[in-house]
Amino acid sequence: MRWQIEHAKASGSHGPIQTPPRDHSFPRKASDFEAFHAGREFALHDLLGAHPCRRDGEAGTSFAVWAPRARAVSVVGSFNEWDGEAHPMSPVGDAGVWDCFVPDVGPGDLYKFRVRSGTDHGGDGPGLTVDKADPLGRAAEVRPGTASRVVPTGPYDWTDAAWVESRRQRGVPEAPISIYEVHPGSWRRNADGSWLGYRALARELLPYAADLGFTHIELLPVMEHPYDGSWGYQTVGYFALTARYGPPEDFAYFVDEAHRLGLGVVLDWVPGHFGPDLHGLRTFDGAPLYEMGEESRAVHPDWGTLAFDFSRPEVVSFLLSSARYWVEHYHVDGLRVDAVASMLHLDYSRRDGEWEPNEEGGRENLAAIAFLKSLSEMIHDRFPGVLLFAEESSAWPRVTAPVAEGGLGFDFKWNMGWMNDTLGVLASPPERRPRLHRHLTFSLHYAYKERHLLPLSHDEVVHLKRSLLDKMPGTDEEKFAGLRLLLGYMWTHPGAKLLFMGGEIGERKEWNEDGALDWRLLDDPAHGGIRRWVRALNRLYAEEPALHALDHAPEGFEWLDVHDAERSVLSYVRWRPEWEGAVIVVANFSATAWPDYRVALPEGGSYRVLLDSGDPEFGGGGRTRLPEAAEEVDYLKRPAALTLDLPPLGFLALQRRATRSAGRPG
CATH class of the missing domain: 2.60.40.1180 (Golgi alpha-mannosidase II)
Incomplete structure (x- = not known):
């Protein structure tokens, strides 16, 4: 009961008290996993993973992992010299889950699961033994290390109850939403070139964004990923906060501080595909488990990542629980779902012969559609006021319509058409623009078919696409005038707003995740003027009901x-x-x-x-x-x-x- 009271205070909830986490002082039972196998488990992190606890009066950690086709599984780690014979796990009935309790193991200890596959499951070969990071692990060591780390599982001492309660009352269509998109590792760096941690970002980034008048911070994926150059989009740890910038409690502090300053926090989340690294989800128990069964269908042709198998109920439970975990455990205010179009279409980036129609003969991924609807219903039912953003680049209908009305249930869809058309015009020489005039106006033909967000995101200022300022043609004076025009047009065009870091200071170089923004530019009055322009646009947008109250009507x-x-x-x-x-x-x-x-x-x-x-x-x-x-x-x-x-x-x-x-x- 004490946990229930503390958690209710922390979450600011005036509704039903949430179910407390499982008591791990007892071994798991097969019946615990019925909802998991049915695709209806929303708190898998309370069943699987590593949980410090006491059993029979002895302190230690309870471990559990889903590996239904494994021949044997053991826990290896810093506490047993990575000895695969020291702590074997036992199967939990016919649940496909392995369980064990290891005494004297607690927060800070590193671990993996040593999974030995059988000889009749294909995959990476008969009898292969691989050390796997915990799919439900809540933290990991800093790359290039790949082990999971035991962390405390109790609630953070939150101070944002009023914010969370007020979030429940906000109306999505009417509220101004202006998002500052940030890559935490390259916004600013320490003098020695090292990353700012979550607490340093809370001290420096959050007041900066609040001063500019943004309503939200959106972070590129902070889920654990091995490769810096993936920016987090090749996720391996769907419950693990990346260790690059500090421990989980520091990130909770970041979110708590954002709420104190009146800023919402949106996380980029990637449920469509995952990193191909062998220590991660790939062929987890010796054969495809989280991914599609055939490699030709599993490997994403654009990114080399692996597509989740949404037809498997356990994968649905895994992903729904991941979404709930970030919202519930870290109090985040929204999730931006990456690459939704690639999830919806079986033939996305595939040629004839590289995909198979669904059972109705169509190209729609029916299992992915069902998953996205379940995601929307779960988030909106359990966390009123939390927003879901779809990066959906196709003409899929009713992305933001309620599930009950046949839609996918998102709150906003990224308006990629507006972005491509507008940047195409403003990057062209002015003398060509009369012939492109209709590209500026075409977005109003479909603006109200969905609730849209207008994105000038990281994808538009990288990979030889040039910075926003550098896209503008002409003299330096004309470039700055063009950028002010672009931003003014976006802030007064119907739709929520998103601007990637650097756009607000007129960054001259393409974004580089290995560096930081060139803050010295602000010594130049022209660059400082762009920042003041963004501040003024945000202020006008928030203060003038004409610019947001009927944004989606x-x-x-x-x-x-x-x-x-x-x-x-x-x-x-x-x-x-x-x-x-x-x-x-x-x-x-x-x-x-x-x-x-x-x-x-x-x-x-x-x-x-x-x-x-x-x-x-x-x-x-x-x-x-x-x-x-x-x-x-x-x-x-x-x-x-x-x-x-x-x-x-x-x-x-x-x-x-x-x-x-x-x-x-x-």
């Missing part, structure tokens, strides 16, 4: 002039729910100034500038002056117009000074 956006391709200018209005205080946006994608440019308006009156990318504060060449009042004239079927000198690559956000009590104009 078509009535929140209206074009004022979508057809001025010749001059590469767009103008549009973002409406508030009460129709008063609308925000007018004018964006010149041309490198040419347009004197006496007339902007159609939904109503007359006097207007003020909310944001001007030409403001010297942001590194611009001068503010745009507005006339004292709009003309009361019929222009483009609007009742008023504003004439101004529109600067090259200029971005303006305007608002009427006085409001009326009437409804929506026009």
Whole structure:
């Protein structure tokens, strides 16, 4: 009961008290694993793995691992000189699970499971013996070491009860969401080139992001992975926090501190495919267990990783438990699910003959679809307010529709089409943009079919794609103006926002995970101006209901002039729910100034500038002056117009000074 009370206080829950973890002072029974074998176990980490406990009055650690086709399994580690004969494990009935208790083993000790396969299971060969990291291990040694580490399993002393409770009340469609995406190892480094730890990141990264007005931090995968260059996407430990940046309690401190500063924490999570390293999940008991049975189907053609077998109920239980673990154990506020398209389509990146249709003759991975729906239902039922983001690059329908309505149940889908189209236009020479004008506007044809997030992510600034600033053509002055224009367009376009680290300072180089951002750039006023621009955009986005309250409803956006391709200018209005205080946006994608440019308006009156990318504060060449009042004239079927000198690559956000009590104009 004491654990229940402490955990309820820590989680801020006012609902049913969660089930306490299993008492590991007794051996496991086959009946404990019925839900696991049915694909309905959401807390596998309380059944398998390493758990410090007492048995028969003796302190030690209970170990358990699923290896149904193994001939024998033993625990080896720093406590027994890695001797495979010292601590053999016993099978738990017919559950396919092996169990043992090792006295005098506790937090800090390293261990693996020595798995000896049988002679009739294929895989890596008859009678092969391999030392495997614990699939349910909660920590590991720093690479190149590959052993798991025993850690305490009790709850952290959380101080974020108010945050977690308030999270339950937030409405997804209405709340502003602006995410700062970060690779923890290369945001900033110590003077000697070593990584910042989780506590140092809490001291330096979190106040920085909060000051810039972001609502969330998103971390590239912090689950354990052997290869730095995979950025965490070749995951091996689905329950193990990477040891690169410190122990689990330090990461809990990071999340707790983020919540104290008003920042949510989103983790990148990779349930579609896993690292091919032999010490990990690959052919775990001598044959494919977590992955597809045939190597041609298991190996992902793009990444060389192995695809999970979602048709196996135990794999579903494993992954659902992983998602729950990160949300429940570390209080994270969301999961970004990587490469969803590769999970949904059996023929993803495969040619004819390299994939097999499903039982209905189609290309859909029916088991993966069922898994994603179960994931959405489990997270939303158990953790109200926690968000799920889908990196889904195909035209799969209803990604963000509720499961009960035939959807996948995600809260947001990454809008890859907007990203590709917008960057394609802004990376092109301005003289070509009139022919590309429709690429800037096409996203509004499908903007409201899903709840979208607009991503300028790590993938767009690596592998010879160049930094955001360097993508912009022209002189240095034009590059900075183009970047301010890009960011202004994103922050006023319907959809949540995501910006990868470095974009906010105008990083000149491509991202390199082996280094850090070039913080010396901020000595240059132009780079400091970009950072002030991002801060101003975040502030306006949060403070102006017109820019977020109807973000996912078509009535929140209206074009004022979508057809001025010749001059590469767009103008549009973002409406508030009460129709008063609308925000007018004018964006010149041309490198040419347009004197006496007339902007159609939904109503007359006097207007003020909310944001001007030409403001010297942001590194611009001068503010745009507005006339004292709009003309009361019929222009483009609007009742008023504003004439101004529109600067090259200029971005303006305007608002009427006085409001009326009437409804929506026009």
